[in-house]
Amino acid sequence: QKANQLQTQKDTDSQKLQETETRNQELEAQVVELEQRLESSQIEQENFRKSLRSLLELLDGKIFELTELRDSLAKLIEGS
Amino acid sequence: QKANQLQTQKDTDSQKLQETETRNQELEAQVVELEQRLESSQIEQENFRKSLRSLLELLDGKIFELTELRDSLAKLIEGS
Amino acid sequence: QKANQLQTQKDTDSQKLQETETRNQELEAQVVELEQRLESSQIEQENFRKSLRSLLELLDGKIFELTELRDSLAKLIEGS
Amino acid sequence: QKANQLQTQKDTDSQKLQETETRNQELEAQVVELEQRLESSQIEQENFRKSLRSLLELLDGKIFELTELRDSLAKLIEGS
Numbered sequence: 001q002k003a004n005q006l007q008t009q010k011d012t013d014s015q016k017l018q019e020t021e022t023r024n025q026e027l028e029a030q031v032v033e034l035e036q037r038l039e040s041s042q043i044e045q046e047n048f049r050k051s052l053r054s055l056l057e058l059l060d061g062k063i064f065e066l067t068e069l070r071d072s073l074a075k076l077i078e079g080s
Numbered sequence: 081q082k083a084n085q086l087q088t089q090k091d092t093d094s095q096k097l098q099e100t101e102t103r104n105q106e107l108e109a110q111v112v113e114l115e116q117r118l119e120s121s122q123i124e125q126e127n128f129r130k131s132l133r134s135l136l137e138l139l140d141g142k143i144f145e146l147t148e149l150r151d152s153l154a155k156l157i158e159g160s
Numbered sequence: 161q162k163a164n165q166l167q168t169q170k171d172t173d174s175q176k177l178q179e180t181e182t183r184n185q186e187l188e189a190q191v192v193e194l195e196q197r198l199e200s201s202q203i204e205q206e207n208f209r210k211s212l213r214s215l216l217e218l219l220d221g222k223i224f225e226l227t228e229l230r231d232s233l234a235k236l237i238e239g240s
Numbered sequence: 241q242k243a244n245q246l247q248t249q250k251d252t253d254s255q256k257l258q259e260t261e262t263r264n265q266e267l268e269a270q271v272v273e274l275e276q277r278l279e280s281s282q283i284e285q286e287n288f289r290k291s292l293r294s295l296l297e298l299l300d301g302k303i304f305e306l307t308e309l310r311d312s313l314a315k316l317i318e319g320s
Contacts, residue, residue, distance in 0.1 A: 006086040013093045020100040027107035034114035041121055051316050052132075052237045058309050059230050062302060063223060069298050070219050076291050077212045131236050132317045138229050139310050142222060143303060149218050150299050156211050157292045166246040173253045180260045187267035194274035201281055212292075 003083045003086060006083060006090060010086060010090050010093065013090065013097060017093060017097045017100060020097060020104055024100055024104055024107065027104065027111060030111050031107060031114065034111065034118060038114060038118055038121065041118065041125075045121075045125060048316070049237055052233070052313075055309060055313055055316070056230065056233055056237065058312075059226075059233070062306050062309065063226050063230060066219075066223050066226070066302050069295060069302065070216065070223060072298075073212070073216055073219070073292075073295055076288070076295070077209055077216065128236070129317055132233075132313070135229060135233055135236070136310065136313055136317065138232075139306075139313070142226050142229065143306050143310060146222050146299075146303050146306070149215060149222065150296065150303060152218075153212075153215055153292070153296055153299070156208070156215070157289055157296065163243045163246060166243060166250060170246060170250050170253065173250065173257060177253060177257045177260060180257060180264055184260055184264055184267065187264065187271060190271050191267060191274065194271065194278060198274060198278055198281065201278065201285075205281075205285060
């Protein structure tokens, strides 16, 4: 009778363990997926910033060229 | 003897279940943390884009004003 | 006879003098007109330059504002 | 006596004619000089305008390039 009772408990525990292990695998897969999404989001953001830095350099160039143009206009007005 | 053997197995299973449940809790905490990081990264990125959109509007204004200035210069050159 | 000759010469001289004086008045009017055109041309040119100086100041303002916008973009890229 | 009087008048007229002719030559030289100044002022002004037109074309180019940069920024903000 004791053995029977123990067997029943053992079956219940075994089932609970299996469920918990299944949940474990699901959670591990979720962690991997979230880490990948986070990493790809960071790569994306870094590429975004790189593109913005390129635009910033272009903007610097345009401001420099506008300043040269401004100086030419100033010389033209005063010099001739 | 059978009962003894079952008791031993039960103890082993019970320990394994406890370990798996502990690991489960750790993984659940990790998922929550990763989801929070992902969400705050998305909020940050959206705020970044909002700030960039404000700058874009400012740039539009400057280009418009430069075009007005250009038109004034054109009229001045041809008109007088 | 001498008096007659002198009278003729005097008439010729008088006519020539009159012609020369008429030409003189024409030339003086021409000088006045040219001086006025030159003066109004100089005034016009000075007004032209004043308008150009105003445009130059506006251009300075736009370049300054573009530089501020550029700095905001730089801070946004690096800071967040 | 009449002849004498006429001779005197003739001398006066002759001197006046000479003075007027001298004044004439001065005025003609002044007209030539003023016309040259006016012409060179007009050439100068036309060259000034030509230089301004070149600057206007440069400004058009800069505005066009800023607009391209603005479009790149807009695509970057919305597209990625």
